[in-house]
Amino acid sequence: MKKPPLLPMAEPLPLQLPYPWQESQWQSWDQRRQAQRLAHAVMISGAEGIGKQRLALSMANRLLCLDLHGLYPCGRCKGCQLLASGSHRDLYRLQPEPKSRFIKVDAVRELSGALAQSGQQGGWKVAIIEPAEAMNIAAANALLKTLEEPDGQTLIILLSARPSAVPATVRSRCQKWVMPLPRRSEALPWLQAVANSAECEQQLDAAAGRPLLALQSVSSGELAARQQLHQQLQQVTAQTLSPLRLAEQLSRSGEPALHWFKQLLEQLLRSQSLQPAIDRDTLLALFALRDSTTEALSWLHSGNNPSLQSLWETLLLSWLRLPPLQYSAPFSHVEESR
Ligand SMILES: [Zn+2]
Structure with missing residues (x-):
């Protein structure tokens, strides 16, 4: 039997609280919730990896919790317990179906119904749509009426790391929250508390x-692997490691190394x-290598099954030809625009 495209939230959801x-x-x-002045549609945007989903789930948990007065959901009432056991029927989560990048119009129609x-x-009924840009035009259009005239106690939360890719008709009907990158003074103590690692800062x-x-x-032990890649690249530059030999090694470590290489570039x-004196040739060579790496990644995703080893060979030979680079600590902290 074909599964319906959309099911009410079925995964157990332990008590959800916002990040510090x-x-x-x-x-x-x-405060707006307690004053009964909530917007019915909110679009939360911001970079990947800063907790947009947790914020949305905490809002859902707060609204479905039956203890109306606390700042946070209680974790004990029937609403919280139904969420925890995965059997609350008033929370809907709309995501692309497995193996698809898109949220389809049928799923949105079912949600609206x-x-x-x-x-x-x-x-309350709460729907979380993520990522919002996965809705194609037809799906987005099917959502408009619900966004405009939602039934009474309804909250629709859209999450997006690329809000400009969400149709303007949808964006204009939502209250917009832009989540900045967390301050280091808040993110680092949290990471140290949950990660139990000496390398949190790095x-x-x-x-x-x-x-x-x-x-x-x-x-995932990713940091050590990234640092190893960085050292190996330096060895290639110093001509103490052959690019062809490194290509062979890296071809066995799969796609992540290619992403790390691109991030390093x-x-x-x-x-x-x-740098005070920008060297145009170096910049151009770096841009070209970054573009070739992006291309290599899209070949990998194209389904043509290219040889990872020959992709790496081409990239590493270009790396070897780069002019000497001035750079500080590997993967050093980069301030993103807020
Ligand atoms: Zn509760």
Whole structure:
């Protein structure tokens, strides 16, 4: 039997609380909740890895919690327990279907239909759509009416790391929240508390200040692997390691190394452009290599099954031909625009 495209939230959801760096946003939202002045559609945008999803789930948990007065959901009431067991029927999560990049119009229609009914627990209904840019035009159009005239106690939260890719008709109907990168003074203590690692500062730097990405690399041992790649690249530059030999090694480590290489090139581009005397040839060579790496990644995704080893050979030979580079610590902290 074919599964329906959209199901009410079925995964168990333990008590959801905002991250420390979301506290001021949370408190002002909660004041509006207590004053019954909530917007019915909110679009939360910001970089990947800073906790947009957690903020949305915390808002959903707060609204579906039956203890109306606390700043946070209680974790004990029937609403919280239904969420925890994955059986609350008033939380909807709309994401691309497995193996698809898109949220389809049928799924949005089904969501709109569900949101037009009264909540099964008699209170709020919450829908989280992520990433919002995964809705194609037809899907976005199907959402417009619900965004404009939602049924009473309904909150629709759209999450996006690329809000400009969301149709303007959708954006204009939502209250817009732009989440900045967390301050280091808030992100670092959090990471140190949850990661239990001596390398938190470095990990946060490598993740360009995005704490959840940093946490991921702690768990996967990614930082050590990135640093190893960096050392190997320096050895290639110093001609103590053959680019062909490194290409063979890297072809066995799969796609992530290619992403790290691209990120390293982007960091080098940024640091080169901050040098007092910009060397145009170096910049152009770095740009060209960065573009070839992007191309190599899209070949990998094209389904043509290219040889990773020959992709690496081409890239590393270009790396070897780069003029000598001035650079400081590997994967150093990069301030992103806020
Ligand atoms: Zn509760």
